[in-house]
Amino acid sequence: MLEVKSLSKHFGGVQAVRELDLAVNAGDIFGVIGPNGSGKSTLVNLISGVFPATTGEIHFQGQSLSNLSPHARVRAGVARTFQNIRLFPGLTVWQNLWVARNSTEDTRAEGISFRWFRKSGPVKNEIDAMLEFSGLADKGDELASNLAFGEQRRLELARAAATKPRLLLLDEPAAGMNQEEVRDLGRRIRELRQQGMTIILIEHVMELVMGITDRIVVLNFGSKIAEGEPAAIRKDKSVQEAYLGQSEDG
């Protein structure tokens, strides 16, 4: 579904990602792990188009993403969340989802119609389902900035899902969460997969990665050092070295 071919990214003299090859199958939950600064977030930014790659190719469902701007990639079916949550803080929870929903489809008629449409019809049903999914059913009219941290993370996940992507990139969605919240998140991610999304999960919280992923890629210094199923990765020598090489982290 997603194919990354010899992808590289330089920032000045720093090589954040070097000659990376990846292949993600449809329907997988695909884990990307690695020590800090190993290029995981850069990878998400490259796939979602926040900045262009220095060299290399990204193909999504046979289509090259390289020349597409971020919003065009969303329309092609690739959505993401951010490591440091980026909601629209001044909009309500409802509006956050409304803005994201359906931007992939023709929303012109809906765009110029009244807010009161939300009282009935498919738009309301769909957004209410999203609110239910993220456990924010009673907070629809709150400003996003007034939500607690965990709620903001859930809203951001729901907002990304509201664009109805086929591929969802999650950049450390469990950062700062307690164990129960992490388990909750795992359940939600599985639910999204059941809805037909392929998921790339970038994470430090091993419990989550090992628990729900089908395949894992390990990055270090921008290169792939291992790839395989969670159980195999757990035993991999080079992975252990990469993590032991730096002090305790996540």
Add this chain to the structure above:
Amino acid sequence: MDDFWFEFVEVTQSIGDGVLFGSTYALIGIGFTLIFGAMGKLNVAYAAAAMAGAYSSLAIYILFDAPLVVIFIVSAICAAILGYLVYLTCFRFIPVHNHLAALMASVGGLFFIDEVIVHATRGSPLAFPSMFSEAYFEVGPYGIRGDLLFVFFIGLISTGVLLYVLFRTRLGLATRAVAQQDVAARLCGMSIHLTNSTTFAVAGLLGGIAGAMTAAAVGILSPVMILPLTIKGLIVTVIGGLGSIPGAIIAGLFVGGFENVVMYFRGIDERDMYVVALLFIFLVFRPNGLFGKTITRD
């Protein structure tokens, strides 16, 4: 052929004069760029504060009958104090990430300073003592005005001193550190507010000199000079690339030369119009300016 030769000399002569005068734009541009580099914000009131510095020095010159040389120093000090006051009123207490509010406040500052000057002088221009205006050097077919040359040298010296401070002293190191990584710099024990206010004061020093230079080269001080100086300073900053000091210097001299050529061909009424058009040409073809960095990584 003689006509062509005459025209050629006239045009190059006006370019040369313009480049010399452009040193004032360069200084103002450096000031804008310094503040932008340190805070990532535009201080629109900057050129107004610079001109206010020149006004203060003129007042002191008249009141105390001070020697001419003092004018530049007094102007620089007054503009530095004003720059610090602008920092306190328009930047210090406004939330760091609210760029628009700070910008708006500095626009308010621009009007405030402008109006104070208009009221203090009843809006009429004042004569400013120019130096070496009798001096005139002839080089081949060209003539070099002494006052312009003097202004240019003052600009050259100020820039030199600034670059020395910025790249050879601890203060400069701190300023550049804050500009590059404010969080990291704070963790290293540098005070953001201290470096920011120092930057405003240093920029103010330059501005004060530039204000006095402008007045000395033109021979008068008038409130109507404030806005064009602000706009040209900003244009120089953008053309040079936001945050780039060499860019500001080159762009300043370039704009000075360019506007004189336009004036030669199209007259003074249309001069500033073409300078502004120049900005748009840059925005279309080189939106990051001559030396601007493209911003990567959030």
Add this chain to the structure above:
Amino acid sequence: MDYFLNLVNTIGIHTLLGLSAYILLLTGQLSLAQAGFFAVGAYTAAVLTVILGWGILPAIGLAMLITGLLAFLVGFPALRVRGLMLVVATLAFGEFVRMFFYNFRWRVTQEGVEVGPDGTMGFSEIRYFAEHGWTSWEVTSLIWVFVILVMAIIWWADQTRSGAVLRAVGEDELAAGTVGIDVTVVKMAAMTAGGVIAGLAGSLYAHQITMLDHHAFTVLLATFAIAYPILGGVSNVFGTLVAVIFIQGLLVEGLRFLGDWRMLLFGALIIVVMNVKPRGLFDSQTLRWIKSVLRLHLSRRIS
């Protein structure tokens, strides 16, 4: 009475001007070009009625079209740069327009009298209303019909998804892009709409004031234009109206006895407000306070 009506007209025209900046501000853009679009609208509409003898409504319509087109064209280079650079670009554009009209001469002789824009001397004798026997009341009504219309349209748009999209771009451009919003298109649309409204304001202004002078279109006017929505806050369109009434009604007219010192006050006012309420006088916090006070008041009345 005419004095009062003139003030009401000024408030109406400035509200339109403020709303043109309001739309851009929703998308997070601070434009100092609105005075420039205002000037283009004013000169265009005046040339149409005075020199070409058009009716007022078609003249206003074409003026809006032209300023919209101009805003669209200016938007292209200007939107390649972000935030603070946009401020410089729009500031420069505003000055460019002013200097253009400073040099703009188009004199024609009509019935033995020379009319039209005359460069430095300005453009006087825009006598459409007088020649067609409009009363002051009718002029004021025309202006306010447009004000109410524009306010209603913007208020309505704000209730729709389009309004939420505009605000989303203003909140976080990067995040807006990653939920599939074409940020450039949204910003261009806002820029164009802002130009159209500023052009409308300008064309009304030209005929109400009957004489144009480049001094009227300086950075001061551009600052007024953005000061209204910033002081009034961008929660809704009424904030802008309240800010215009406050500045034009109270500060400029009410304090007339202070003479020129009022402008000094204007500068100081902006600084103070930005320090105390960086998100505008009518930010969500204040609005909630007003609502709670009103609710208390009502519940007391009922009981």
